[in-house]
Amino acid sequence: MTTEGDGVGVTLYDREGLIDAVILKHNRMLEKYNFEFEELDTRFSSYSQGIDDSKKKHEELLERIDVLKEKRQQLYHQAEMMLDKLTESGMQQKDVNTIRDNIAKAKLLSPVNEEKAIVDSIISVLSIGETSESKSSIKSKIEEAVISHEELRAASGLECGLIENQKLQEDELNKAKPRHSWLEKRIQSHKEALNYWEKPKGIDKEVTTV
Structure with missing residues (x-):
């Protein structure tokens, strides 16, 4: 770079010096x-990956929730289908009816x-x-239905957490997008400018004030 002082505090660059300064x-x-x-790009990628992971897990x-819902209903239905065998094994009809009514109630309960x-x-x-095989089988099925319901409630709780986590990451991603896009464009712009100025140029002694 060639510089000269003109005595009044102004620095003058020849063409080569000006190009060096611009570069x-x-x-x-x-x-x-x-x-x-x-x-920012590291965080941007992390948010994007986190959102994709949350969607997949969701x-x-x-x-899993659909399977548990279906399983629970099937277990109660299977138990209901076995109730007639209880009367065959000597259980009073009123007791069988009580069990039938209670199974119908249990199927509809949320808590x-x-x-x-x-x-x-x-x-x-x-x-x-x-005791009888029918009684044991019915008992096993309704107990398993309760376990399925417990798993279902736990899965529903996890779903809420996943949705909340995904929303938080989407919010952070949306906040980062404008700056990320702006920086990307500015970097590209400066690269293009450098590419232009760094091309070999003939050097003349044209003097420019900056």
């Missing part, structure tokens, strides 16, 4: 923007603790008299 300016801006962009969880109370009452009725 230096663009390099400094690139260094500054690249540093910020790389840090889809898998929804499938697990209320469902457990109903199932406990069914088991109490089943415990009357002699």
